[in-house]
Amino acid sequence: MGRKNPVLACGLDAGSMYTRCVVCEVVDGCLRYLSHSEISSQGWSKGRLSDEPALSECVRMAVAEAEAKAGISIGQFVLGIGGPGVEGVNAHGLYEFGRPRQITQDEINYAIEKAVRGRLEHGRVLTQVLPQDFTLDGRAGYRYPLGPTCSRLEANVYLISASAQEHELMLTAAHQAHMAVEETIFEPVAAAYSSILPDERARGIALLDIGWHSSGLVVYDGDAMLVAKPLPISADHFTRDVGFGLKVNYEDAERLKIEYGCAMLGLTADNSLLEVPSPEGRLPRETTRRQLNEILEARAEELFFFVKKELEEVGMDQALLEGIVLTGGGALLNGMCDMAERVLNCSARNGLVVGIEKWPDELHNALWTTAAGLAMYSARMKMKRESKRKAPGLVGLVLK
Numbered sequence: 001m002g003r004k005n006p007v008l009a010c011g012l013d014a015g016s017m018y019t020r021c022v023v024c025e026v027v028d029g030c031l032r033y034l035s036h037s038e039i040s041s042q043g044w045s046k047g048r049l050s051d052e053p054a055l056s057e058c059v060r061m062a063v064a065e066a067e068a069k070a071g072i073s074i075g076q077f078v079l080g081i082g083g084p085g086v087e088g089v090n091a092h093g094l095y096e097f098g099r100p101r102q103i104t105q106d107e108i109n110y111a112i113e114k115a116v117r118g119r120l121e122h123g124r125v126l127t128q129v130l131p132q133d134f135t136l137d138g139r140a141g142y143r144y145p146l147g148p149t150c151s152r153l154e155a156n157v158y159l160i161s162a163s164a165q166e167h168e169l170m171l172t173a174a175h176q177a178h179m180a181v182e183e184t185i186f187e188p189v190a191a192a193y194s195s196i197l198p199d200e201r202a203r204g205i206a207l208l209d210i211g212w213h214s215s216g217l218v219v220y221d222g223d224a225m226l227v228a229k230p231l232p233i234s235a236d237h238f239t240r241d242v243g244f245g246l247k248v249n250y251e252d253a254e255r256l257k258i259e260y261g262c263a264m265l266g267l268t269a270d271n272s273l274l275e276v277p278s279p280e281g282r283l284p285r286e287t288t289r290r291q292l293n294e295i296l297e298a299r300a301e302e303l304f305f306f307v308k309k310e311l312e313e314v315g316m317d318q319a320l321l322e323g324i325v326l327t328g329g330g331a332l333l334n335g336m337c338d339m340a341e342r343v344l345n346c347s348a349r350n351g352l353v354v355g356i357e358k359w360p361d362e363l364h365n366a367l368w369t370t371a372a373g374l375a376m377y378s379a380r381m382k383m384k385r386e387s388k389r390k391a392p393g394l395v396g397l398v399l400k
Helices: 052-070 105-116 164-176 187-195 198-202 235-246 250-260 289-313 336-344 369-383 385-389 393-397
Strands: 007-014 018-027 030-040 076-081 086-102 124-136 139-142 149-163 180-186 205-210 215-221 224-231 273-276 285-288 324-327 348-350
Touching (some): 007 369, 018 369, 030 052, 030 369, 052 164, 076 164, 076 187, 086 105, 086 124, 086 224, 124 164, 124 224, 149 164, 149 180, 180 187, 180 369, 187 215, 187 224, 187 324, 187 369, 205 289, 215 289, 235 250, 235 289, 250 273, 285 289, 324 336, 336 348
Parallel strands (some): 076 180
Antiparallel strands (some): 007 018, 018 030, 086 149, 124 139, 124 149, 205 215, 273 285
16 A cells, blocks of 8 residues: 555445445545445345344454455445435524624534524434525525625525434444444435536536435535435336246346336337246246337336436426436436436436546446445545544535
8 A cells, every 4th residue: 555544434335135335535635446346235125224233243344355356444334324214404504693693614514503503303313414505695506605694694405315214223233233323315316426526516417326125316406416316116026026027036027127118119129029937837938028118118107207306306308418427227228218218308317426636447446436425425424524623513414
């Protein structure tokens, strides 16, 4: 390594299918790849943690493999969270000074804290506070109003929270693996952090992370987060649809989906014949590729109609100038970008990791954006450690 005390940044994506770990090093303000690992996950049932010790062992194995490859000891990481237990909500905070005065960081922090108060329901834990904009004496649209003078400061923020019970189970599993958790981040936010550039956010963009048992959507308008929500359709639904429609078991349905499937008709040779496995003792059957793709197209269209509904609710259905980014294993299904463009009427692409030096070509796909984004978040936290020490409490959750 050549460095006595390297500044390490580690992200852990504990998915229901695979547990992925990425380790990087902060060098002169830049992030450099060191190692990664991927192991099959255990302890999950339909997107919810059901076996805490099994997850803890997965975390331990993934970290140990990444440590061995890099020749270092990690000790802590930023952990991704997702699934139906995550919620996003808008909040508004008003701070009236009584007389005009210059806005300092303390005033900004207090306005944000007032926005948070009373918005967190029982049984939930706050994971991120994302400022959208500020209003000064009725003048809206300030992104970070440090310095101007006013007597009335209003903060508009977006709050992301998680089920306290599920969040505690995740933390306990990490601690049982003898790891410290720096932060817990909604997985699509992390994926966006590693695959979307700041100028793309400024022009309006969305990201859909399609995991095995959970999917999540985030929408940006400028630097402001407008939506951060889980969606009810994941990659698992596509496979189950194929199994039900073609009367095959789960493993065969997954193989057919990967090898021959497409999320939109007309992009493949739909009339070609496929051999469909049959139960033992029966002869193999044949079906057309069109029948397989009709099943997948219906589910893909439903998924993007959910996305369209969320965009319409925040007035972004015609404002995604940079389109939508697809990440996660479900994004690799052939034709997903084409279906997104058809339903959402905007451009679509798969999310790839940007901003990490020496990032391996083998990881240059939509599967690794979340783990990479978690590592990037860890790096930024370390580079801003001093400022975070001066901003205790809720402000430490603010993503600037």
